[in-house]
Amino acid sequence: MASLEEYRRKASFDVRRMLTEIEPQENREIKKKVWHFLASNPLFHEDYTMNGDSKKAKDRTAQQLKVFLSSSGLFANIDDLTYATRTKYLLLVNEGLEIYNANLSIKLALGVMMFSNALNCLGTERHQQFYKDIWAGKILSCFAITELEHGSDTKELKTSAEYDHSTREFVINTPGIGAAKCWVGNLGQQCTHALLMAQLVVNGTCHGLHGFVVPIRDPETLRPYLGITVGDIGEKSGLHGIDNGFIMFKNYRIPRENILNRLADVNENGEYQTFTDPLRMLGASLEILSxxxxxIVNESSNCLLRSIVIAVRYAAQRRQFRDSNGIEKPIIEYQTHQYRLMPYLAATYAIRNFAMEFSKQYVHCVGLSRDDSADMTGVYQSVGGIHAVLCCSKSLITWTTQRAIQEAREACGGHGYHKSAGLGDLRNNHDPRVTFEGDNTVLLQQTSNWLLKLFNETSDRDFSEYPLCLVKFLTNVESILPKKFVGRRKEDVCNVTFVTECFEWLLCWLLKSTNEKMTALLVKHNDRFVARNQCQVFKAKELSLVFAEYIIISHFKAKIDACQDPSISSVLRKLCSLYGLWCLHSHLPLLYQGGYCNTPALADCLSDGVLLLCEAIKPDAVALVDAIAPPDFILNSAIGCYNGKVYENLMNAFRKIENGHFPLEYPDFWKSKL
Ligand SMILES: Cc1cc2nc3c(=O)[nH]c(=O)nc-3n(C[C@H](O)[C@H](O)[C@H](O)COP(=O)(O)OP(=O)(O)OC[C@H]3O[C@@H](n4cnc5c(N)ncnc54)[C@H](O)[C@@H]3O)c2cc1C
Incomplete structure (x- = not known):
């Protein structure tokens, strides 16, 4: 077996310096606290010999959550933190937890963090007791939006909450099974309260979806209350520790005070009131939806990281086939293997950086929307932009991660399929992120709508502030579009400047051609719904995804430009160029279709450039994954450990099935002869 140490010695940079450059010390300290707590308590030790018994997994995750909340000490001062510090802190705790135990992190996020966040942004003083109880572990929540018949189209949700003047209560009803809330995490067996989104009806008038805190089960006995039919939806493809559930209501009553009333309320006289500045409402919506x-962006970037750490370490050790000199080659030396892994390694660095930077911008923007002295018109522009950026980046990052995990699994051959490798669970647990919190394909439409709107009205905008600074190229569409590819050699494209310019050309062309198609369809059908629908494939959807790639690269470029250490910036630049060229290579049909080049030169340069950079990054690959890898306990993979003992670890994993001995098992064809 080739030694990981041999590859470590080939690195062109100092791993410690890289670590300091890419993630602030204080972020790592928070995650370390989470990891130390998990490692110190056997209840949290994730054992890959556990089979997929979902009943046990659900009980165990519930127990873990209780102990994590009460004994980790991580939430002791949560109320003393400002909004911005608390949000940042909770995102990091969630990240630290997720990389080791996705079930627990989701349970905590849904059951505590998102609920308390919703109370903060949609609720008022009235709801403080819920807030205190949730952090004290006395109650557990869920987020009930999706119904059996409708998910993405929330306007069609049918669960209603009708105000009863005589008792000053809301009466909740589920009009038929199609309106049963379903897929709701924590609802199946354990939550005591739901944050329910239901159509508010007052005096026979429907005022649309509003949020309500709805008691579901007695916190002492966990028995559901009368008027509710609630249950677990059963087996899923992954996330076995989460009790996803369904619920139906029949004339179920909750007090008037349980409506989350920061934006709108039903007053004591039974009158519906909205009293928030519409711009502020937008800010609150951003906070709750986003x-x-x-x-998810942060969690996905960690899953991506985990898969690439495992696959690169394995590739540096696994040898297959001898070359003409009789030397057995580590599989990382093969061109195909480099092409399969290095772009995902580059994507990991680019996406991790984006996730960190974007989280900061998001917290800043939400902070402004809560600040009474802030200029609300500016905030309004930022909120729309942040939402659009988040919609496309969530989609691109979850899809990239999904593909990366599968590639990593295959790149590790048969051993990658063993449960102890960690890749199978990673794949199954990550998979639904492309669907929940907004289906990717549907979300992408929101980004393209925003971009097209800007494209058609750029003149009166200020492009200096985040996130509008990300679309500053829109002010130069006229000068960008006539540009042509003039490079001849692969060296001409292996740099961040080329990548950025090429992306800007592609975005301008996609905007122009999508806009033209949309306009023609509008003329033809006179129906915006039809027009939007018919220009998604090859146009609007591509536009959003290309934009997501571009902004990830822009954030990475800014990071590199600010880096003071030449040995670090040099390798980061290679990663940024590789990620950019790899993405652009997948858009070659569009680049040719739009006339950016009409000779084979562009395709040749992009292909050669990608291969050149893959090879150039290879000697640094092991050090690059070392710099981002969590400790082995957290990585939890027999084939991805820092110590490189792949075969010893695997054999231990094989034997662990029966206390270190091989089980006395006969294959089926033997049994028939016995
Ligand atoms: C593991 C898991 C956990 C979940 N947890 C929760 C939870 O805690 N609370 C909760 O409320 N919900 C939860 N959900 C539900 C989730 O939020 C929904 O599944 C999601 O919003 C998508 O809605 P849908 O399933 O109805 O898909 P649909 O909206 O029916 O979409 C089905 C397909 O149609 C496509 N499609 C839909 N509309 C369009 C369009 N206009 N144009 C083009 N294509 C379109 C989509 O891309 C998708 O591929 C969870 C789901 C899963 C899988």
Whole structure:
């Protein structure tokens, strides 16, 4: 077996310096606290010999949550923190937890963090007791939005909360099974309260979806209350520790005070009131809708990281086939293997950086929307932009991670399929992120709508502030579009400047051609719904995804430009160029279709450039994964450990099935002869 140490010695940079450059010390300290707590308590030790018994997994995750909340000490001062510090802190705790135990992190996020966040942004003093109880572990919540018949189209949700003047209560009803809330995490067996989104009806008038705190089960006995039919939806493909559930209501009553009334209320006289500045409402919506998506971006970037750490370490050790000199080659030396892994390694660095930077911007923007002295018109522009950036980045990052995990699994061959490798669970647990908190394909439409709107009205905008600074290229569309590819050699494209310019050209062309198609469809059908629908494939959807890649690269470029250490910036620049070229290579049909080049030169340069950079990054690959890898306990993979003992670890994993001995098991064809 090739030694990981041999590859470590080939690195062109100092791993410690890289670590300091890419993640602030204080972030790592918070995650370390989480990891030390998990490692110190056997209840949290994730054992890959556990089979997929979901009943046990659900009980265990519930127990873990209780202990994590009460004994980790991580939440002792949560109320003393300002909004911005608390949000940042909770995102990091969630990240630290997720990389080791996705079930527990999701249970905590849904059951405590998102609920308390919703109380903060949609509730008022009235709801403080819920806030205190949730952090004290006395109650557990869920977020009930999706119904059996409708998910993405929330306007069609049918669960209603009708105000009863005589008792000053809301009466909740589920009009038929199609309106049963379903897929709701924590609802199946354990939550005591739901944050329910239901149509508010007052005096026969429907005022649309509003949030309500709805008691579901007695916190002492966990028995559901009368008027509710609630249950677990059963087996899923992954996330076995989460009790996803369904619920139906029949004339179920809750007090008037349980409506989350920061934006709108039903007053004591039974009158419906909205009293918030519409711009502030937008800020609150951003806070509630986006917090989960920001979490997903961070979580996904960690899954991506985990898969690439495992696959690169394995590739540096695994040898297959001898060359003409009789030397058995580590598989990382093969061109195909480099092409399979190095772009995902580059993507990991680019996406991790984006996730960290974007989280900061998000917290800043939400902070402004809560600040009474802030200029609300500016905030309004930022909120719309942050939402658009988040919609496309959540989609791109979850999809990239999904593909990366599968590639990593295959790149580790048969051993990658063993449960102890960690990649199978990682894949199954990550998979639904492309769907929940907004289906990716649907979310992408929101980004393209925003971009097209800006494209058609750039003149009166100020592009200096985040996130509008990300679309500053829109002020130069006229000068960008006539540009042509003039490079001849691969060296001409292996740099961040080329990557950025090429992306800007592609974005301008996609905007122009999507806009033209949309306009023509509008003329033809006179129906915006039809027009939007018919220009998604090859146009609007591509536009959003290309934009997501571009902003990830822009954030990475800014990071590199600010880096003071030449040995670090040099390798980061290679990673940024590789990620950019790899993405652009997948858009070659569009680049040719739009006339950016009409000779084979562009395709040749991009292909050669990608291969050149893959090879150039290879000697640094092991050090690059070392710099981002969590400790072995957290990575939890027999084939991805820092110590490189792949075969010893695997054999231990094989034997662990029966206390270190091989089980006395006969294959089926033997049994028939016995
Ligand atoms: C593991 C898991 C946990 C979940 N947890 C929760 C939870 O805690 N609380 C909760 O409320 N919900 C939860 N959900 C539900 C989740 O939020 C929804 O599944 C999600 O919003 C998508 O809605 P849907 O399933 O109805 O899909 P649909 O909206 O029916 O979409 C189905 C397909 O149609 C496509 N599609 C839909 N509309 C369009 C369009 N206009 N144009 C093009 N294509 C379109 C989509 O891309 C998708 O591929 C969870 C789901 C999963 C899988």
């Amino acid at each position: 917090a989960g998506r920001v979490g």
